[in-house]
Amino acid sequence: MNNVETLAAIPWIVEHGGNAYAARGTSSETGTKLVCLSERFARPGCYEVELGTPVLRIVEELGGGLREGSDLTVVQVGGPLGGFLAADQLDVPLSETDLAARGAALGHAGLVAFDQRIDPADVLRHVWEFAAAESCGACSPCRVGSRRGLEVVRDSRPGEEYERLLRVMGEASLCAFGRRVPAAVHSLVRAFGDRLAGWDG
Structure with a gap:
């Protein structure tokens, strides 16, 4: 059984080789991950990033911050049970090990943004x-x-x-x-x- 994310990586690996793919990411968690950003981001959507990319960079550079100038307060990582990070705790690599050290989990790597209006x-x-x-x-x-x-x-x-x-x-x-x-x-x-x-x- 393979999911779509796995199958989507195969053409790149076939073209460039397994060693080249393994060189991406971190030494202990190699390759890339699809990250889906929720609708509260200025640029929501699905992005492919290397494992180890700082969550802060994903939020600010790819996501463009939040829509309508809202202030980011919390980000949920990896699904409903993945875990939550405060806005000032986002300078953490997107990896199982680093997120676990913050009490979160990589999960499916989706990021859901919450602004100051959320209870x-x-x-x-x-x-x-x-x-x-x-x-x-x-x-x-x-x-x-x-x-x-x-x-x-x-x-x-x-x-x-x-x-x-x-x-x-x-x-x-x-x-x-x-x-x-x-x-x-x-x-x-x-x-x-x-x-x-x-x-x-």
């Missing part, structure tokens, strides 16, 4: 809605935890139960999906800072 509580709720809807239900920590987490954030009641829920999901979920939910929540809270105080578990 961070809505973003937090969306993360839990996604988790509850997409959990396969194979294990209780994720199946029950994602639904209960959504109930808690809808009721705006962080506390000991919420902290325990995040801990159990992160430690006991059978697959990376359930374990990734707490990591995404923590990165979201860090990125928005005081605007989500109390929701870091």
